[in-house]
Amino acid sequence: MRIVDIISKKVDKKELTEEEINFFINNYVNENIPDYQASALLMAIRLNGMNDLETTFLTKAMLNSGEIIDWSFLNKTIVDKHSTGGVGDKVSLALCPILAALDLTIAKMSGRGLAHTGGTLDKLESINGFKISLSDNEFKNIVKEHNIAIVSQNEKLDPADKKIYALRDVTGTVQSIPLIASSIMSKKLATGSNCILLDVKCGNGAFMKNIDEAKQLGKLMIAIGKKLNKQIAVEITNMEQPLGKAIGNKIEVLEAMDTLKGNGPKDFTEIIYSSGSTLLMLANKAGSEVEAKKMIDEVIKNGKAYKKFLEWIEAQHGDVNLLENKNWFNPKNKYEIKAKISGYLKIKSAIDFGIVAMKLGAGRAKKEDTIDYEAGIYLNKISNDYVNKGDTLFTLYSSKEIDKSLENEIMNVIDFNEKPYKIDLVFAKLS
Structure with missing residues (x-):
């Protein structure tokens, strides 16, 4: 069995066998298959997909590549x-x-x-x-x-x-x-x-x-x-x-x-x-x-x-x-973002709030970055809350000085509506 033949098979949109998938996983983990060949197979899978059985074989091979905790x-x-x-x-x-x-x-x-x-x-x-x-x-x-x-x-x-x-x-x-x-x-x-x-x-x-x-x-x-x-x-x-x-x-x-x-x-x-x-x-x-x-x-x-x-x-x-001490969360700096108009708040983007929190120090841009545990955002108002002009919408926290331009990043992804709107928290349950 050769990895190049397995790659070609998936490039041709054919189904891989359990033996072929086990061969790939075992030899890649043991460094008998180089990254460039593994990358070629992963791209073929990315482009041509796998059926449920292939994906189960892949899961099983990965699962068995190391220890399994016995309870x-x-x-x-x-x-x-x-x-x-x-x-x-x-x-x-x-x-x-x-x-x-x-x-x-x-x-x-x-x-x-x-x-x-x-x-x-x-x-x-x-x-x-x-x-x-x-x-x-x-x-x-x-x-x-x-x-x-x-x-x-x-x-x-x-x-x-x-x-x-x-x-x-x-x-x-x-x-x-x-x-x-x-x-x-x-x-x-x-x-x-x-x-x-x-x-x-x-x-x-x-x-x-x-x-x-x-x-x-x-x-x-x-x-x-x-x-x-x-x-x-x-x-x-x-x-x-x-x-x-x-x-x-x-x-x-x-x-x-x-x-x-x-x-x-x-x-x-x-x-x-x-x-x-x-x-x-x-x-x-x-x-x-x-x-x-x-x-x-x-x-x-x-x-x-x-x-x-x-x-x-x-x-x-x-x-x-x-x-449990009230001083456990004790950030050095905070910055309040105020509402400039009145209405029902609508937050249009979760990712932008996450990125601002990261910039404050709460997350990592790179794996080696250090986390500031005090950094973050508190949403004084959430979607569908009625907001009066001048109310505090969000409070930014950080151990370092807060860049005021972060306010614009957040204000760009919120709206104020005349009426509340429907929010589904759970889209579907599958079993």
Whole structure:
């Protein structure tokens, strides 16, 4: 078998066999296939696609390229939730402790943010002392004792994805639905989860720009899950505007904490209840969405969800006393953007808010950039709020001096309407 023949086969739009896909993955990981040949095959896949079976074979080969975490000693269903990334997306910080408080077991590996999308790990690392790198034993022991842990990705898991993703990033092959699906699914399955909720963000602030692409990706990941005997559900959610009122790191942690106390923004709370109920039903903990939402409501109202959050943060060495101190979020500089006219606010672009937050220091333009945990944006007003001239619309925060021209970047992507408009937060649920 030769890699050049496999490349030619896919160039000719033919279906690859499991043996051919295994040959490619095994030899590329072991450095027997050079980057230029791997790039040629990835471009052929990008242009000519893969069917569901090919994509399943690719996912399986990537999954088996490294270790797979074994949770059988717990004799429990392991649940996980993955988001394709967006602006103000702090869902994991609130959802995971809610599920853990309802006796689901969450063993999650997350990534960092890049450009306009915030990373869960960056938000957690803004908590003083929080440890994202744990040994296998530490990870398993915390999950066993507390039902929850979120850690950085283990280098031993899915090495094929690490190599292929780095290559896709520089060869124009990122926007390929089979390659996106196999990347997400191989990583999620390597963590040993049985039930996985995939939150596919859709809109200008997400990688999936339209609903048809998002549904295609969602259906493909469900098909892969079924072929590999895993329970998969997909929610396609709105990323045309930021989620919640906070964009940044510390500021998003605080919003997640408020939500766990029952005081979160309406849109963010709605997503938490939607995603939580989907996972509770997927794991057979609830028989209906109504029952699941009542369960979530109860652990928020009785304080168990917030208590579990603090327990989890402390288990991973975070300083909860400092976290609960009102001076924990204490940026040196702030700048308020005021409304120049009155009307119902409409935010037209999530990505522009994410880029401004990045420029303030809350995100990275390059992987090696340093995060300013105090930086970010607070949306004093969100879409469909009525605004009077002179009201504060948004507050910018940073440890460095704030460039006043950032106001223009934000003002260019908002409008004021005479009437409110309809906003769908969850476009579709697939299972």
